[in-house]
Amino acid sequence: xxxxxPEHVTIIMDGNGRWAKKQGLKRVFGHKAGVESVxxxxxxxxxxxxKYLSLFAFSDENWSRPQDEVSALMELMVDxxxxxxxxxxxxxxxxxxxxxxxxxxxxxxxxxxxxxxxxKLNSGLCLIVFLSYSGKWDIMQAFDxxxxxxxxxxxxxxxxxxxxxxxxxxxxYLSTAGIPDPDLLIRTSGEQRISNYLLWQTAYTEFYFPxxxxxxxxxxxxxxxxxVYTARERRYGxxxxxxxxx
Ligand code: FPP
Numbered sequence: 001x002x003x004x005x006p007e008h009v010t011i012i013m014d015g016n017g018r019w020a021k022k023q024g025l026k027r028v029f030g031h032k033a034g035v036e037s038v039x040x041x042x043x044x045x046x047x048x049x050x051k052y053l054s055l056f057a058f059s060d061e062n063w064s065r066p067q068d069e070v071s072a073l074m075e076l077m078v079d080x081x082x083x084x085x086x087x088x089x090x091x092x093x094x095x096x097x098x099x100x101x102x103x104x105x106x107x108x109x110x111x112x113x114x115x116x117x118x119x120k121l122n123s124g125l126c127l128i129v130f131l132s133y134s135g136k137w138d139i140m141q142a143f144d145x146x147x148x149x150x151x152x153x154x155x156x157x158x159x160x161x162x163x164x165x166x167x168x169x170x171x172x173y174l175s176t177a178g179i180p181d182p183d184l185l186i187r188t189s190g191e192q193r194i195s196n197y198l199l200w201q202t203a204y205t206e207f208y209f210p211x212x213x214x215x216x217x218x219x220x221x222x223x224x225x226x227x228v229y230t231a232r233e234r235r236y237g238x239x240x241x242x243x244x245x246x
Contacts, residue, residue: 006183008052015189015213028072033215044219046125060134078111085115092124098175099133135199142173184229188214
């Protein structure tokens with residue numbers, strides 16, 4: 001709703017490579033510096049009472065980056081998760097990772113499972129990291145499970161299978177089931193694309209594209225984004241009058 005803090009803010013953390021290049025450093029230093037921005041954004045979200053903060057950390061497409069960059073990124077994330085878990089616990093933050101887990105190394109999976117387990121009863125901010133994620137992958141896996149389960153249910157009853165598509169049923173199979181759709185999407189570094197991120201879930205999301213590179217993203221930039229969000233009229237495809245009467 002307008003005037004209130006958004007319930008779910010999602011961020012495409014972009015510009016790490018360019019930030020590093022500007023300082024004459026290797027790309028991986030940009031990712032390293034980006035971890036501090038993750039910390040700041042998480043703190044800010046918790047302070048503001050935002051319920052869900054989600055971060056696009058690694059896309060399906062990122063698997064095709066040079067092997068050493070992929071390994072360095074995995075290493076960084078595992079390290080950060082390990083190091084930050086006690087702080088997450090202390091601050092009542094629930095941690096979740098969403099994505100195509102079948103492509104992640106076992107060592108990474110173990111650390112994720114342990115951090116998720118340790119924080120699962122926390123009731124404050126929910127911090128979601130999208131890892132090995134793509135919007136098309138999500139819709140396809142949801143559709144696949146949906147159709148198969150409907151077919152099996154029909155088979156179990158001995159009934160002929162007739163598929164009747166239902167949007168809310170499909171949503172219940174998305175990897176984000178139970179998480180409200182993002183109210184606000186921020187993509188840093190001035191790029192204005194969705195890049196196969198949350199496709200279904202951003203149907204009514206407000207988009208904001210600041211120029212700042214992710215490693216430079218601080219609380220003031222996050223506050224700017226909230227101010228822009230508050231100033232916009234959210235019509236949900238309705239007329240202003242209909243929205244005012246809600
Ligand atoms: C995009 O910049 C950024 C990434 C692909 C990785 C982001 C990941 C982190 C900052 C680590 C996060 C850690 C945790 C624990 C969630 P880019 O490399 O595409 O930059 P460029 O467009 O300038 O090349």
